[in-house]
Amino acid sequence: MVTVSLSGLSLAPIEPSDDEAVRQWYELRCSVVGADQPDDPPPCWVYERGRFRHSWSGVDKTGWLARDAGTVAGGCVLRLPTLDNLHNAEGEILVAPEHRRRGIGRALLAHLRVEATRQGRIRLVGSEVDHPLDPAAPDPAGRFATACAAVPALVETRRRLEVDSVDPAVLARLDAQARAKFQGYSLVQWVGATPQRWLDDAAYLTGRMSTDAPLDDLQWDPEVYDAARIQADDASSLARGLHMVTTAAVHSTGQLVAFTKIVGFATSSWFAGQWNTIVAPEHRGHRLGTLIKVANLRYAVAQRPELRVIDTCNADSNLHMIAINEAMGFRPHRRMAEWQLDL
Template structure:
């Protein structure tokens, strides 16, 4: 279905070609403006990440991105991601309309185009995400949730984003928390690395990464475990590097078996340098109860702080019911900011 385009009344929807700089500029400007409006405390959208995602996609995922125009004016952009190895019934979608042109049918036109594309690809399920206001938190525009409901999506998972302002962290408290956690972790050792996964850890990281979708609370979202092996993990590392991402990883190795049994990773983008994003924290079930998650998260944050002198904020998301991980984040100083909803829809048939 490459090059698929649609005319919808006054709108024209055309797939973005990776080598079209004008289309990339238009897509970036729409998503930059949408992000600034919808989540104003986020840093400006990283241009290198935006362009790299359209040009190269992600290992094991087929991605298409379309630009919606009204005449010559670009108003909206939509992306679909189809996993090629696992979760073959699902499709992820992302729809952004410039804040100055919302509630005029552009989002609905993009949705209809995407739903038709996903239906033609044989997928059964469409997934999306929106940000909203958390009680007591800063106001967020609720148009995303309203749009999702109007298009027939059901809310499948409620999450909360928490942010840590590193200018006020209690570093002595971190040291005490680590010392206390290590009292429960006899027989484990800490290993750390930046960026690409060391060859000796590829299999362990691939195993832990593959467990995330099945181990983390997922509400009503229908996800299977990912099938990740060492080659796929290496390809992911290469894709991150191509997009200008820097990563910091801390893992716990079980000394008796030599296996990695816990892993936490933070991601920083090529711009700006003062925000980090929590990618994964996971402990293999047989090794839970030894404070390994606490050790991995605190040790990794300290590792990133030492390597990134400009780092000021860290962001993490947790399912609202994930009390254990929330308690760790709260103890580290993360504070709730806004509410996020994972939406799911069975694709309507013609």
């Protein structure tokens, strides 16, 4: 293990097999979420540990912990795409609440810059950075990113659905309206990994997520997916304890043409996130998006009756997806941004 000195701190890589270091990263994440997003569940230990041991396919990931006199003061992660986006890097920086405004965030960013540049990357993206909805509320992440000359290349809103407040009559109406345009399709549903027979179609649709969802000013290349990558990501998700519930639409030709996923964690099973939703371009305009989302919500609640809250994150420019989510009852909860920094 190489330990470097950084503005009076020691910075050491997190070895995935080092239980103590991974546990310290997890505790750092818990303290940051508790301070900055008190309405969110605490991070899931199975997921955080799994992030180090079961990387997404096509991504090299390294984490570091910064210690001040032996106490963990912060940490950072660098993710390097290896199959696409070979000029891009993704970075994550966390500073423990009691150690902020001492320059640790800047020092960690400087470290990520050096590491990313050393790996031939020209751009660093801070993905899904969280901000309060109220522009007058404290926004350390936004103030920090602006101070470091990063730009909010893609502005998003995280919407929350309180499952108990969903009006079944509203869902029934959305479902009926969608089914009126549904000739020639059928629905399939599954929990866990993508069934073998749908792997190629799921790979095509997942790849399109990176081109068809709005990117605004974010400079992110199309992602390259094949069946093997879907299988590998499913395996990583399961190893991270994720509970994945999928509803998809199949065209009469036998092709899977749309899918949507709700993903819960091993802990805090009352909470889940909405992941990919996509309809193949030539099948848009048939209300498939609404139909699969309503069906998947019902399916997810049936699978986990304790589910109470689902969060979804959309680019503010993604008007069609936002309209569906609002119709179902999702309401703005936090702001998000993809911050971009040229190196």
